[in-house]
Amino acid sequence: MKRISIIIPAYNEEKNIVRVIADVLEKLEGISSRYDIELVVVDDGSKDATPRLVMDLAKKDPRIKYIQFTRNFGKETALTAGIMSASGDAVVMIDADGQHPPELIADFITTWEAGSKVVVGVRNSHRGESPVKRIGSYFFYKLMSATSETEMVPYSTDFRLLDRDVVESFKLLEER
Numbered sequence: 001m002k003r004i005s006i007i008i009p010a011y012n013e014e015k016n017i018v019r020v021i022a023d024v025l026e027k028l029e030g031i032s033s034r035y036d037i038e039l040v041v042v043d044d045g046s047k048d049a050t051p052r053l054v055m056d057l058a059k060k061d062p063r064i065k066y067i068q069f070t071r072n073f074g075k076e077t078a079l080t081a082g083i084m085s086a087s088g089d090a091v092v093m094i095d096a097d098g099q100h101p102p103e104l105i106a107d108f109i110t111t112w113e114a115g116s117k118v119v120v121g122v123r124n125s126h127r128g129e130s131p132v133k134r135i136g137s138y139f140f141y142k143l144m145s146a147t148s149e150t151e152m153v154p155y156s157t158d159f160r161l162l163d164r165d166v167v168e169s170f171k172l173l174e175e176r
């Protein structure tokens with residue numbers, strides 16, 4: 001059976017983490033007969049109850065793996081640690097604060113099964129974003145696509161799926 005790894009970076013998420021983990025697992029119930037599910041929660045040096053809450057869940061549920069940093073290293077490092085330890089044929093990363101809708105993971109998987117090696121969540125609403133940030137992102141994407149050969153998808157997020165091939169290529173990169 002193919003395995004799906006879900007990576008959740010968490011920094012001071014005591015208010016959200018239990019609900020988000022439950023929500024992710026619930027939204028994956030529909031595919032759990034077809035895939036092995038592995039959740040890799042990376043605690044990025046939280047100073048609140050996040051580590052204890054996740055450890056308690058991990059003790060009860062063998063699908064939940066847990067990595068704890070000694071201090072805060074930042075989300076990118078937390079995601080990298082999660083990717084390094086994930087064993088899935090596909091690796092999905094999702095935020096711990098409930099801002100990424102977990103019901104989309106099943107769609108990511110369907111798109112992956114149809115042949116996509118990377119599936120990226122794109123924001124379609126900008127609620128709560130200041131006009132300055134909106135205009136800033138608009139020009140950022142304009143400038144990036146004008147100066148780079150790689151196409152950038154505007155408003156893409158790091159709610160995304162990576163195929164195992166992509167994960168292995170990523171692991172070969174040495175820069176941080």
Ligand code: UDP
Nearest residue numbers: 009010011013044072074075078095096097
């Ligand atoms: N996060 C992390 N380390 C940090 C900051 C954030 O692991 O130093 C996690 C955080 O818990 C959340 C995700 O990264 O799951 C996104 O963080 P945040 O909501 O602050 O970022 P934004 O929504 O602005 O992209």
Ligand code: MG
Nearest residue numbers: 095097098099
């Ligand atoms: Mg957030």
